[in-house]
Structures are given as C-alpha cells and as structure tokens.
Amino acid sequence: PSDMFELKSEAIPGSLEWGQILLSVRAAPINPGDLASNAGAEAGGRAKKLPHGAGGDFIAVVMKVGAGCSVVSEGDWVIPAKPGLGAWRSLACVKEKEVIKIPTDLLPVEHAAMLRELCVAYRLLEDNGDLKPGDAVMLNGATGTVGAAIIQLCSLLKLRAVAVVRRHERGPNADFDKVSDRLKNLGAAEVLPDEGNLRRAKNFFAKPKLDCVGGVSASRLVDSLQDGCPLVCFGCLGGHPVSLPWHSLVARGLSVRGFSLRRWMTEH
Template sequence: MFAAYATHFDRDRPLTGLEMGERPRPEVPEHWALVRVRAASVNHHDLWSLRGVGLAQEALPMVLGCDAAGVDEDGNEVVVHSVIGATGHGVGPDERRSLLSERYQGSFAEYLAVPRWNLLPKPPELTFAEAACLPTAWLTAYRMLFTAADVRPGDSVLVQGAGGGVATAAVILGAAAGLRMLVTSRDPAKRERALALGAEVALAPGERPPHRVDAVLETVGAATWQHSVRSLRPGGTLVISGATSGQALPDAELTRIFFLELRVVGTTMGDRDELAALLSFCQAKGVRPLIDSELPLDRAPEALARVERGDVFGKIVLTS
C-alpha cells in the first residue's frame, strides 16, 4: 500500500526524514479492524514525530498520521479515535496509552489497523475530510473548552494563535456554544478570518484584551505565556495543551498565579466518549471543521512543509 512514513529523525530539518512509497498492508489482530482510509488530517504531532519526539528509533520506519476517517471491512463509514491503549481494548490491559504513529502504524496510508473499539460511526452529514479533522485537533479543543476550562455560555475565552487547527476549532466550537471568543494572531488576515468564524475580538500578539477573560487556551507556549496569564480574571483558568514556541519561560508569572488564585490545567487529546460527544455536537449544531485545503496523499511533504511554516488556517487533509 502507498504511505507517507518516517525513516529517520532530524530536529532541525524534520522533513528530511519523510519518505513516500510502498509499505506492507497492516496485520489485523483479533478484536482489531482494517480501515480503508479515505481522509487523514495533518497535525503538528507529525512534525514532532519526524524530530524524534514521542517516537522511538526502534519503531522506524513508522507511517505517520493520527487522524482518519474511512470505511471498515463491513462497509461502515467510520471515524477513528486515535488513542490506543487508554482502556485496554484491543491491547494488553497494562499497556500505556499512545497515539497512532507512536507505537502503531499511522493513518497516512491507504489502510489502517486499529482496535475495533476505536471506531465510531461517521455522521452522514460530515464528509470524510471533515470527519478526519476531529479526532486530534478538534477533540483537543473540545476537551480544553468543556472539560478542562469548564466554561459556560456567556463566559469569555482567549485563544492564543488564530490560525492553527486547535485554535480555529476552539473558536468555532466556542461560538456555537454561546461563549465570547477572543483570539490573537501576528497575521492581520488571520485575525479577520477569526472574526468571520465567530470571534468577538481579534488582537495582535501582546495586545491587552478589552476585558479580562474567564479562560485562556494556550498551545503556543513561551511566546504567549505571560500574555495568557495577564489576560485572566482573578480565579480564571489557563488550559495548556502544547508549546509550539518552546517551553523556556523568561517569567513564569508565579506571583500573579498564586495571588489571583489562577488555575493552570494541562490536558491532551480526549477520550472516546468525548469524541462521540463532539460528533453529536457537530450534528446538532451544524458545526463543520474548517478545512484549509485537501491534498492527495502523495503531496504529504507539501502539506507538512506548510504546517512547519505556519502557512495554514484550519486543517490540511490528505485524501486517498
């Protein structure tokens, strides 16, 4: 089968480790399913894998890709929950959880094998490309908003970095749920597009928001940390699920955090039940993932290069 896969690691030039070509069709253990992949979305996780983060040398070559939507052996249209081993379904009960493309071959291929428990019905209202956007970035945004931040309609939420998959998902989901969404971006065009998606306010980096917010969603890290902390109201919540700009903080704002009794909550991904809730939310509210572009699988290097440059608004989806 044709696939996009990692052959070696390079922290500075991650795309040098990406190869395109034939790989063996995955074996299907008992209680697993074989999915014909119709669409797989691209995530920053794929670049981190090519840098050797979360992926062991002995696991190479590894097919990249966390997210997928496709058709199982019985002809069912399905969405794949990409966390393997969280509950023991389909794997040993003591196996630590991992994402597809860390321990098991990923979704940038014509076929994918996953535990049958990881399959959810694809809503007929969603295209395969739209459904493939949900299991990582959109599920992370859903969990950040409604589980970790625990916000309610009418609350205000600041999203750092307006263009990425998690950020655009958070704006769309939050606006649909009656939240007052604010965003930041270096790019004026991305700020305008965020407003069109439902954000009430779009700020330049470091610009003071018109009012302090109930929660901040942080995926950027060091570059925006101080602004995030200073934007919160007393008792507010900062939810962090990534650090694309690095982890070294010049000032962690610890005094402000304890004096204002702020909550700092770390989170990653979401569970199968949350993915089912997200799918239901999209059906009920008519919410659709924002797709930057759809590219055939053989253009995976182009897609990953755009993600590396930050030249994306929404999600890039690979189709096969």
C-alpha cells in the same frame, strides 16, 4: 524532512487475525502532534520507538473484517480510537477495538479526518472555567483548526471569544484586518494582535485563557489573567515552554494546567 522519513511498501496479509480489520485510508491530516511524534517523542515527553508509522489521525473505510469482529462492517467509516496506528499510508491492518465507527453523513471527509481537533475544542470549553453565557474566553493561535472550532463553539454557546493572533509579514495571514474580519465572521467577539500588554484589553476578565503557542505568547496571556483563573495549555506551536513568574502563582493564585485529548480518551 527527507532524513526523517522513508517510503516503505508492506504486503497485506492474505488472511486477517482474530479481531482484525483491513482499512483503506481516505484522508490523513498533518497536525502539530504528528511533528513531535515524528521526531521521536509522544505527548508527555516519552520517547517513541523508531522507526514507526507516521501520522496520528485519519478517516478510513473498512474494506475487510476478520473473525470475531462485531462492531464494524465492510463499508463503515472509522477514525482512530488510540494514537500510534500510523495514518500516512493507503492500507492498514488494525484491531477493531483500535478504531471508532462514525456515521457516513456526519461530516465531509476532510473534516472527519480532523475530528480530534474538533473534540479538543469542545473539551477545552467543557472542562475549564465553569463557563456561562456572556463569559469571555481568550485564546492564542486562533487561526488554527482548533482555534476556529473554539470560536464557533463559543458563538453557539453564547460565549465571547477573544482571539489573539500573531502578525505575519507574508503569507495568507499577512493582512491582519482580513484575518480579523475572517475570525469575526466565525463568531469572535474581538481579535487582538499577539503583542504588547493584553491586560489593557477590554476583555481582561476572560476565563479561562487557552494557550497553544507557548513562550512569550503564553506569558502575555498569563499577565492578563484574572486572579485565580487558569491558563490551559494544549500545544506549543512556538516551540518554547510557558514562562511563569513565581509571584503569579503565589500572590495571584493563578493555575496552569495542560490538556491532551489522547490522555483524556485513555482516562474516559
């Protein structure tokens, strides 16, 4: 919205400080984390000081390197190593240690700009459920970037991806059958509408279940969880928190945990 953003111009310094580099931003996606950050909050509910540069992810080319830099050179491609750099701009002066160099032929520019989403998908599968070939993974919000990546990784790892998607009345996802076919072409073993009781699904024994929607959609995943299995929350596209009955925790031994790639990167 126009009342949240203001276009500003800043002069690029004539000389770089020790350890600084000058970047030319080539692509910067808009993701759900940006929406929360732009509203003044970071993951975890911490307030973010306003005003600040918008956008968290980008791919950029190193245009100039200051004294003391030894990792990147002019012409290298980089992505941010930490949040809060401000991605929605044409040029940026940042510290060398705040970016990660990537091979120029790794991915197309548009995909490299969303490398964070691809990493989220990998870590969600790697860190949850001790998964083995043949196991099933159920996820909602499956038409998003992370969902598509999870489905394709499941196919490569010989896991069965059970995609749960909301029915839309209009837009590109209005035809559920076409959405289902598209996700199955990516590797989904089954595509279910986000409605009713998912416990009846033949993949009831999916582990873990991955939630990026929250609210009623997350509750459906909880209802269909196998006893002792985790619900892993990595987003809240619906804007409402997970509602979990106490008996699900006590009697069924369920667990709910969150995942943030930004926190994972800080800890590792």
